[in-house]
Amino acid sequence: MKFCPKCKSLMISSEGLFRCKKCGHTEEPGENTEKMTIRNKRVEKDIVIVDEADEVRTLPTVSAKCPECGNDIAEWWLRQLRSADESETRFFRCTKCKFTWREYD
Structure with missing residues (x-):
């Protein structure tokens, strides 16, 4: 350099x-x-297509009771819906009936 x-x-x-x-x-x-050679090598990436029928689970799960069907396991994620100085909203989705609900702190 x-x-x-x-x-x-x-x-x-x-x-x-x-x-x-x-x-x-x-x-x-x-x-x-000193001589340096810099080569930019393009890397081809595979594209993965996921059908809804495949039911690939990517979200973490937690023990939470579904208010619709009573199942005890739900996927969860966080989203910042309000201003940055307020806490995030926690969402849950039942692994059995796919019902989604939210929880505020």
């Missing part, structure tokens, strides 16, 4: 010279300059 002697910004290698992106100062590489 080389830093600009004028503005102290990081200089980049361009067309065999070091060029400052901030002030435009250019320098030739010296004898003590």
